[in-house]
Structure formats: structure tokens, C-alpha cells
Amino acid sequence: MGRKIIDIPLGSQHISLLEPIKFRFACENEKIVDVSSDVGFVHRGIEKACTTKFAYDAVPYVVARICGLCAITHSLAYTTAAESLLEGVVTRRAKYLRMLLVELDRIHSHMLCLSHTAENAGFEAMFMRIMGDRESVMDIQERITGNRVQFDYVSIGGVNRDITTDIEKEIRKTLAFIREKTHGYLEEFTTNWSLSLKFKGVGVLTLDEAYRYNAIGPLARAAGLATDVRSETDYLPYNEIGYEMRVGEGGDIYSRNIVRLFEILNSITMCENILGGLPEGEIQTKMKGKPTGEALVRLEAPRGELMYYIRGEGKAMLSRVRIKTPTFASIPAFIEVFKGSEYADAPAILASFDPCMSCTAK
Amino acid sequence: MDFSRYRKRSPWILHYNAGSCNGCDIEILAALSPRYDLERFGVLNSGNPKQSDIFLVTGPVTYRSRERLVELYNQMPEPKVVIALGSCTCTGGVFRGMYNVEDGIDRYIPVDVYIPGCAASPELIIDGVVQALDILEKKTKERENAKRLYSEPTTENGITDRSNSAQKIGTGGFSPEEMKPNSPERRENEED
Amino acid sequence: MKKIETTLESVVSDLTAFYDYKVWEFLTLNGVAIDEGTTEIQWIFSRYGAIDDVVIYYAPVKNSETVPSVVDLIPSAIISQREIVDMFGITVENSEKGLYLDEDSLSAPLATCRI
Numbered sequence: 001m002g003r004k005i006i007d008i009p010l011g012s013q014h015i016s017l018l019e020p021i022k023f024r025f026a027c028e029n030e031k032i033v034d035v036s037s038d039v040g041f042v043h044r045g046i047e048k049a050c051t052t053k054f055a056y057d058a059v060p061y062v063v064a065r066i067c068g069l070c071a072i073t074h075s076l077a078y079t080t081a082a083e084s085l086l087e088g089v090v091t092r093r094a095k096y097l098r099m100l101l102v103e104l105d106r107i108h109s110h111m112l113c114l115s116h117t118a119e120n121a122g123f124e125a126m127f128m129r130i131m132g133d134r135e136s137v138m139d140i141q142e143r144i145t146g147n148r149v150q151f152d153y154v155s156i157g158g159v160n161r162d163i164t165t166d167i168e169k170e171i172r173k174t175l176a177f178i179r180e181k182t183h184g185y186l187e188e189f190t191t192n193w194s195l196s197l198k199f200k201g202v203g204v205l206t207l208d209e210a211y212r213y214n215a216i217g218p219l220a221r222a223a224g225l226a227t228d229v230r231s232e233t234d235y236l237p238y239n240e241i242g243y244e245m246r247v248g249e250g251g252d253i254y255s256r257n258i259v260r261l262f263e264i265l266n267s268i269t270m271c272e273n274i275l276g277g278l279p280e281g282e283i284q285t286k287m288k289g290k291p292t293g294e295a296l297v298r299l300e301a302p303r304g305e306l307m308y309y310i311r312g313e314g315k316a317m318l319s320r321v322r323i324k325t326p327t328f329a330s331i332p333a334f335i336e337v338f339k340g341s342e343y344a345d346a347p348a349i350l351a352s353f354d355p356c357m358s359c360t361a362k
Numbered sequence: 363m364d365f366s367r368y369r370k371r372s373p374w375i376l377h378y379n380a381g382s383c384n385g386c387d388i389e390i391l392a393a394l395s396p397r398y399d400l401e402r403f404g405v406l407n408s409g410n411p412k413q414s415d416i417f418l419v420t421g422p423v424t425y426r427s428r429e430r431l432v433e434l435y436n437q438m439p440e441p442k443v444v445i446a447l448g449s450c451t452c453t454g455g456v457f458r459g460m461y462n463v464e465d466g467i468d469r470y471i472p473v474d475v476y477i478p479g480c481a482a483s484p485e486l487i488i489d490g491v492v493q494a495l496d497i498l499e500k501k502t503k504e505r506e507n508a509k510r511l512y513s514e515p516t517t518e519n520g521i522t523d524r525s526n527s528a529q530k531i532g533t534g535g536f537s538p539e540e541m542k543p544n545s546p547e548r549r550e551n552e553e554d
Numbered sequence: 555m556k557k558i559e560t561t562l563e564s565v566v567s568d569l570t571a572f573y574d575y576k577v578w579e580f581l582t583l584n585g586v587a588i589d590e591g592t593t594e595i596q597w598i599f600s601r602y603g604a605i606d607d608v609v610i611y612y613a614p615v616k617n618s619e620t621v622p623s624v625v626d627l628i629p630s631a632i633i634s635q636r637e638i639v640d641m642f643g644i645t646v647e648n649s650e651k652g653l654y655l656d657e658d659s660l661s662a663p664l665a666t667c668r669i
């Protein structure tokens with residue numbers, strides 16, 4: 001056999017992909033030697049619409065439609081930036097409720113990713129189990145906000161709905177249920193051969209590569225890079241509710257799964273602490289004026305760091321909204337991981353990144 | 363072998379994201395999962411257009427996905443049903459008028475079922491798919507009628523081929539003798 | 555948020571002196587349309603582990619000028635450079651068009667982003 005390089009395309013429509021993304025793997029025998037990607041399939045032009053079609057107080061609901069999974073982080077990052085331009089102060093109760101929703105969102109998003117990883121390992125039953133359990137999180141989201149997915153909970157000045165004692169009770173019950181289930185998954189993901197051993201040493205991102213390619217989110221933390229925007233910003237009082245960073249080692253698929261599982265557990269604890277220490281007060285404050293100046297806000301979405309940069313000139317329309325989404329920033333790191341791994345592992349590796357193309361292309 | 367009798371019992375779904383926000387895609391997964399269990403209708407999510415009966419599209423069709431959308435639609439065998447899932451798929455929704463989107467998929471392919479909602483809830487998705495099943499059955503019947511009239515299209519290995527019958531209707535593929543009401547050829551065709 | 559002005563000629567040397575890959579995380583490359591024909595390009599960094607320590611290097615760019623590439627220094631900048639090329643219609647070294655936009659899309663949609 002000579003050294004022959006074959007191009008194999010993956011995507012844009014493929015059973016293991018939820019969203020359109022196209023990779024072209026240049027393979028030498030089974031090894032991937034080069035990768036090129038096309039990520040622009042879902043580019044809609046939201047950045048422009050935010051500055052030409054929608055006034056600044058409608059933008060939170062538009063940016064939520066960038067991604068259905070991390071909608072709350074998008075609208076929250078935008079509102080935080082807009083509020084800092086309007087120089088308004090949000091009540092502590094509203095902040096706590098926002099954190100509650102962000103953490104619930106992280107729980108169900110990580111569960112989706114884990115189930116998808118299980119499916120790619122050929123473990124269909126596990127996929128169904130996790131998806132089934134995930135519904136309970138969706139249920140409480142619906143109870144709190146009124147909708148399952150695009151719930152438009154955050155608005156400039158606070159949040160749109162309050163929670164009652166009834167709902168609180170239900171949330172606590174669900175959280176306890178999810179915690180128990182997560183311990184079960186943890187056991188499954190560490191001891192089951194097809195979910196643990198099979199994934200060890202596959203799709204490795206080393207610590208140095210993580211620094212070089214600016215990996216973020218669970219991808220970076222699994223490689224041992226201690227970066228989490230929740231500990232690097234202070235608009236949301238994460239230090240009050242028991243946030244802990246979990247850093248993995250190895251940087252392979254296995255350690256990404258474990259990091260995600262521990263983040264779910266940590267988020268559950270945080271949600272319980274939020275409910276325990278929920279301050280009294282209003283959930284909305286009136287904000288006056290038009291945004292003037294520039295602001296940059298970072299927030300930890302389930303997949304890593306989300307950044308909003310907005311600039312306003314005292315008019316109803318902003319003059320620039322720049323959105324840097326987690327998956328977009330980690331694509332160079334993804335490509336680095338692919339190089340040198342086996343082609344047969346490609347779908348599993350891709351699933352373990354938990355990519356979100358709708359975010360990437362906006 | 364003739365598969366048409368079983369089609370309604372096991373429709374396979376092809377899902378394509380033509381620029382949606384992911385919200386509706388996640389709801390499809392949720393609908394397939396145990397709580398809602400769309401699979402009890404025999405539905406299977408397949409990634410292969412050539413084996414699918416129901417085309418589930420989300421998203422307002424971005425410029426780059428136009429070609430793929432039409433290509434996938436063409437690759438699906440007849441009869442097929444197209445479902446537009448989500449407000450943005452039906453009309454453009456929140457993305458209407460943005461510079462890189464077309465407003466809704468019906469500018470490119472014919473749509474049978476529209477499911478509104480942003481995001482459409484799994485209950486609605488189930489309703490939509492069940493409605494699509496009826497349409498699928500109707501379409502299957504229509505195709506059998508066509509077969510009786512023109513003795514075409516042929517069904518070979520389960521793939522129905524309508525190209526011949528369309529030609530006959532369109533170009534008058536019958537010879538003048540065949541067109542006479544009592545010609546032997548005509549009767550022969552009708553019999554089989 | 556600290557903003558440091560730089561120019562197109564000096565940006566690569568400035569960033570080489572500034573950027574230590576174990577200390578700074580490169581967030582993204584940003585563009586803001588200032589007025590017709592001029593875009594402000596920003597290189598945004600944040601410090602690992604520090605609270606809100608964000609540094610922005612910025613330089614005004616005329617549409618006829620070429621922005622130097624920083625990929626040798628910061629490999630992950632490649633994708634944001636391609637995005638800037640598409641969105642503002644400016645040229646960046648070693649970055650081709652077509653990350654998001656197709657042939658018949660609106661070209662440089664954000665370039666004259668004025669109300």
C-alpha cells in the first residue's frame with residue numbers, strides 16, 4: 001500500500017449530526033491527517049438585524065433565537081450588557097432567578113450532550129434513558145417560565161415571572177430526582193465498557209494545545225485548563241451559591257463526559273442553594289434612557305464562554321452587537337483534536353464537543 | 363415486493379436543519395424520546411433520504427442550505443410528505459427579512475403540513491406527524507389509481523417510478539391507435 | 555475593560571510583546587463600522603483566572619487597507635479573521651472569503667451599519 005490520501009466528507013446532512021456542518025477529512029488509511037470545515041450553513045444575519053430591525057429592548061428575544069439550547073445565556077448576556085449601558089441596577093431576587101434558569105439550562109444541555117455521546121457509542125438505551133429523565137428538567141422550566149424551549153424569561157430590568165412556593169417545591173423534588181439519576185449515570189459512564197474504556201485516550205486535547213488554541217468550556221476543563229467565566233466575572237453572585245470548578249485530566253472524551261457529569265451535580269447544588277437563599281424583593285426594575293457607550297459582557301454558557309460586545313449611541317437602535325459564541329471560538333481546537341485520530345471515531349469525537357452550529361453561524 | 367401496505371405503519375423520518383435555532387430540533391429529539399414516544403407510530407429517525415417517507419424541515423432556509431434542501435427532497439422516493447416544523451420554517455418567523463434567509467421553505471419545496479410554534483411543542487409535533495401519516499396514505503392510494511389508469515408507474519424493488527406515466531400524460535406517449543377507446547393495446551394496459 | 559490604541563503597522567509587534575498564551579485568552583476579533591469606509595478592528599483578550607480583566611487592542615482601518623494576520627501568534631484567530639473578512643468586506647492577510655456568505659448574499663452586510 002502506498003501512502004495515499006483520501007478525502008472523506010462528513011455532512012452537511014448526516015445521521016450523527018443534529019445540525020448541518022460539513023467536514024472534509026483527509027485520511028491516510030484510517031488516520032485523519034487534515035481537516036477542513038464549513039460552518040456557514042445556518043448563517044442568518046442576526047447581528048445585523050439586531051442593529052437595523054429591532055429596538056434595543058426587543059433584542060433579548062431576538063438573540064435568544066440564535067440557539068434554542070442556550071437561549072437563556074444569550075438573552076442574559078445581552079441584557080446584562082444593555083443594563084450596564086443604561087446604568088440600571090437589577091434586584092438581587094432577579095439575579096438569583098436568572099442564575100437559577102441558567103443552571104437549569106446547563107443541566108439539560110449537558111444531559112442532551114451525554115445522551116448524544118451515548119448514542120454515538122451505540123448505546124441506544126442509555127440515550128433514551130437520559131432523554132427521558134431530561135424531560136423532568138424541561139417540565140420545571142415550563143412551570144417557571146411558561147415554555148419549554150424558547151422561554152424568553154429575561155428582559156431588560158429583571159425577569160418576566162416570579163416563582164411561587166408551589167413551583168419551588170416541585171423544583172426541589174425534580175432536583176433530587178436528577179441528582180439520583182446523575183449518580184447513576186456517573187457509575188455507568190465510569191464502569192460501563194462501551195462508555196468508559198472505549199473513550200479513554202480518544203480525541204485527546206493536551207493542556208498545551210488547550211492554551212494554544214484557546215479552548216473553552218468543558219473542552220478546556222477536561223484538558224486541565226482551569227478557566228470558567230463563572231469564576232472570572234462578578235455580575236452574577238456565583239460565589240454566594242457554592243460554585244465549584246471541576247477540572248479533569250487527560251482531555252479525552254471520557255474526561256469530558258466526567259467533567260460534564262460533575263458540572264450537572266454542581267449545578268444541582270447551586271440551584272438548591274439559590275432556592276434556599278432566594279432574597280425577597282421585586283423582580284423588575286424600570287430602566288430609563290437609551291443605551292450609550294460600549295459594554296462587553298462574558299458569561300458561561302453550557303458549551304463555554306459567550307461574549308457580547310454592544311455599542312449604542314443614545315438611540316433606540318444600537319450601532320453594533322457582536323456575539324462571540326462558544327463553539328465558534330473552539331473550532332480551531334476541534335480541528336486540532338481531529339488531526340491524528342481515527343476516522344471511525346470522528347462522529348463520537350464530534351458529539352463529545354457538543355457543537356452548536358446555530359450559535360456558530362448566527 | 364410491494365411495500366405500500368406497510369408504509370403507513372412505519373414511516374421513516376428524514377430531518378434537515380435549514381437554518382433553525384435548534385429549538386425545534388431538540389423538540390424533535392424530545393418527541394422521539396420515551397416521554398412522548400413518537401416511535402410508537404413506527405417512526406424511525408433515519409439519516410438517509412433514499413429510505414425516508416417524511417421530510418421534517420426546521421429553519422427558514424438560509425442561502426447555503428437551499429441547494430441541499432432541494433437535493434434532499436429530490437432524493438426521497440415518492441410518495442413523500444413534507445412537514446414544516448416551527449414558525450420560522452412556515453413563514454420566516456423571527457428571521458423574516460434578514461439578509462441571508464428565505465422566508466419559509468415553501469418557496470423551494472411543496473409543504474403538506476405546517477406546524478406553528480416557536481418552539482413547537484412535542485405534542486404539536488406528534489399531531490403533525492400523525493396528520494402526515496394520513497396524507498402519506500392518501501398519496502399512496504393516488505399512486506395506485508394512477509397505476510390502474512396507465513399501467514404505469516412501475517414498482518420495482520419497492521421503489522415506485524412515475525417517470526414513464528408522467529411522460530405519457532405529458533407528451534401523449536400513446537400512439538393514436540392506443541388512444542381509441544376500444545383498442546386492444548389500451549385494454550391490455552388497463553388489465554394489468 | 556482597558557482599550558489600547560494601535561496601528562496596522564505596529565499591531566503584530568505590539569501583540570507579540572503583549573501576548574503570552576498561558577496568561578491571556580484570545581477572545582475574538584471584532585469590527586465596528588465607524589463611518590463610511592472606516593472600520594475599527596479590535597483584538598480582544600482576557601486574563602485567565604482574573605475578574606473582568608479584559609484588554610482590547612484597536613486600530614482604525616480604511617477599507618482599502620490590508621489587516622495583517624496574527625495567526626502565527628494566535629492560531630485560533632483564523633476563524634474570526636475569516637468572519638471579519640465576510641462581514642466588513644475588508645481584506646485580511648491569508649484569510650479567504652466565504653465562511654458565511656454565498657455568492658449571491660449581501661456582501662459586507664455590517665460595513666455601513668448605520669441607522
Ligand code: SF4
Nearest residue numbers: 382383385448450480
Ligand atoms: S420556530 Fe423558533 S424555536 Fe423553532 S427553530 Fe424557529 S426560531 Fe427556533
